[in-house]
Amino acid sequence: MSNHSISVTVNGFKEYLDVPSNMTLLEMLREKLALTGTKNGCAAGECGACTVLVDGEPLNSCMMLAVEANGYEVTTVEGLARPETGQSTEDQLSPLQEAFVEHNAVQCGFCTPGMLISAHALLKRNPHPSEEEIREALVGNLCRCTGYLRIIGAVQAAAKDAPETGTGILKGDVK
């Protein structure tokens, strides 16, 4: 297996990595960078637990090779909150994360990172989605605990508080 040198921006930091040809982006994040917030639920693009943003677009990181991410910007759940933005823990969370906490949209938490990323991408392109649009945007993210309604409600609440441009959602947005 040959290795490839790549550079990829992850949560705002430029990383220079040697990765094997067959390493997925998911494996790169978890094993090379120890960014374990992104979860492996099926390794087949079916459950959505590994969803990350690649240049702003949500995709299953288990279905993309690390070498394909060369030159791209990747955002993981670790990139949504910004510890330096506030003193209290609440201030560090993005409005979407706050809404997930307030609505008890989290149970076991394993689907949560992928859900947050998919919802984050939705609100970025459509700051005031309808309930149907939220359901459609999350259809690739499986959850076995919550029954989804709390998650949909949390996204609606975060959207309600969003200014028309949608930039307010992205306290943790990566430039």
Added chain:
Amino acid sequence: MTEFTSEPVGKNVSRVDAYDKVTGAAPFTDDLQFGPGLYYGRLVRSPYAHALIKKVDVSKALAAPGVKAVVTGKETPTRIGLYLKDRYIFALDRVRYVGDAVAGVIATSEEIAQEAAQLVEVEYEELPAVFDPVEAVQPYAPLIHPDLGDYEVVNFIFPEPGTNTSEHFKLRKGDVESAWPRCAVIVEDTFRLPHIEHVPIEPHVAVALWEQSGQVTLWTSSQSPFAQRDLIAQSLSIPHGNLRVVAPYVGGGFGGKAGVSMEACAVAMAQAVKGHPVKLRMTREEEFICTTVRQSLVAHTKIGCDAEGNLLAMETQYYFGGGASNEYGVNIARAAGYSCTGPYNIPNVRGDSYCVYTNLPIGSAMRGFGMPEIHWGIEQIMDQLAEKIGMDAAEFRRRNCVKTGQTILTGMKMTPIDLVACIDKVTEAIGWGEERRGAARPCPAASPRPSALPRSGGFRDSPLTPHKKRGKGIAIMWKAPAMPPNPGSSAIVRFNEDATVNVEIGAQELGQGAFTVAAQVAAQALGVPYEWVRVSAPVDTRYSPYEWQTVASRTTWSMGNAVKAAAEDARRQILEVVAGHWDEDIEDLDIKDGRVISYKSEREQPLKNMVVYGLPNEDFEGWKGGPVVGHGRFMPTYVTNLDPETGQGARAVVHYTVGAQAVDLEVDTETGQIEVLKIASAYDVGKAINPDLVLTQIEGGAVHGMSSAFEALKFDEKGQPLNPSLVDYRIMTSVDVPKEIHGDIVETPLEDGPWGARGVGEHVMVQTAPAIANALNDALGIRFSDLPLSAEKVFLALQEREEEK
């Protein structure tokens, strides 16, 4: 500490684990870092449903570069199991299902281990296999466990050696034969449920390290760290004190991570490469067929009532398809046996519940533990009885449902509950038709079904979509924690200098909110704000106090009692010191918001510092007190074994939780597709420690139950799994779930629950499938006795009816 919540029991405080879970910081087992010394394991699995192992040759695999060791059944010759020790960690002489683990390959990478697993050569002699539980109990069926009589078993399980029956529970009450002639109507049917899978989003994963010293550590995604320690220690002859099980957050359990499944393989593999941790994680395909599944069921059930709608008799045989091992599943059949009537008061009962070996994946605990399976048939028959005598289905249930203090089928007195209140709440929430509520309405069998009559509820089928039919259905349930008579819980409450509190428990956080409940209980019992309490995680058998397992909806009740006892112990220690310091009586003192107060002298003493350093005597002539550490434990002491011939006894179970659900749905007669529009659920939880967390269980459980109505693992005629992927085995997604799930909480306190609380985690999915079936019958006038309710099946049934016309 910006927030300050006094007396948090009954309040909707935030989950203690929410912040870590929304930031990606919460550690799950696969997230733990082990450095470059980490090895990886893959399992070699049987391609046959039933075969003898003639020879295992590992030489080619061992010769592969990067392979460190290969473990086979010869290294694990001692059987393992929770109630019945009936399986080997690696198959020894025989494989019993497609996917049975035959060997484990350990290598420097998962990829190498996977490739080397293909190089292990196993010679099999294929045997006849059996897949249906009713077939498996026939005398001609191939024997799957010829040595059943030699297996170690607990004293309340009754295997039948020389057969495939691993448990036969008998319930005999009254005289069924003399009751049948007195019945005005009798309904009898056979119901079938397929195997389904838990589908946690986190697959099973375990990492084991066997040190040269003999110390063994297992990091595992588990609901049962202590049960794993006990069972693995016994099977691999490890002193319990040398086996440490560390269990980080569990990414969904639902019973699938209860007991021991693949974790024991990881420990056995680690023994072969001492000093190196070995990671074993299941692929999604393995998760479907090689961990555990819900047992299948064939139920023959007959129930009768008199003309006034009073239930008189029930006869039932439950055949649970237990799969290749029934080590845990035997107790599912037992639970289904002692609760075989569902939540009804029936004077004459004859019930036989069997757990049966088959050559399919291992059936084990799944949310509800036998209850979703038996309620599927019971709740449809109750609807049919009500219809036949012309009584409203909800009213029929109000009349016959079990009530506090009644002597139930096993002879025990029913613990306090209010099921009628649950029925009232869901019928109101779903808009149960005014003309159907209350009094009986004549509805002879020949007349149109109730749903064909106009309803006052205003939800008639829309004229714009005449091919869509709407219907409503109701179902009720009961379930007791199914467990040995004496499962224990314990807790430790420790104070820090600033009066923050660390609570140590062995109960696990699976998403249900156990850690949050522990913090609420501790804060309330101590008299400190909720925000001062920390729950020590992960659960670690080296430091955490004992907990049997986080299963059976027993945690809020049992762990809650232990935490409360530990907090009360700590509180007593504090008050003794302050009472001595002030020279007052303990009875005059209390702790409120983190301060000791005297109702008599109105003095106050903050807990800060004194909970570690104690208090000085007058003029500092010595000191009183010291670090406050409270201990608590709880174990039910009153559960009795039952008579093996009648199932009768003083106290079969600790208690029951009950509930009702009602469903409003629409079915497309052109496709057979069912759309659930609304589910209303109400459960009697005794006391909601955190009402919103109860509602999140109710919502998630309703969707889980709804999803289960459409799920089925499929196998071909050789026992090969056909749909072990998330594409071929669909679970509910965000676009499938109803617009609304209405939850209601009823609170009839339990005598021995913390503030009256009992569990609800499993109950919330038990009766959703039959409620859907009843609503489907309301919409179409067609009954479905077998799950799943696939669109194809519904469509074909509609076609068949058209052809009959």
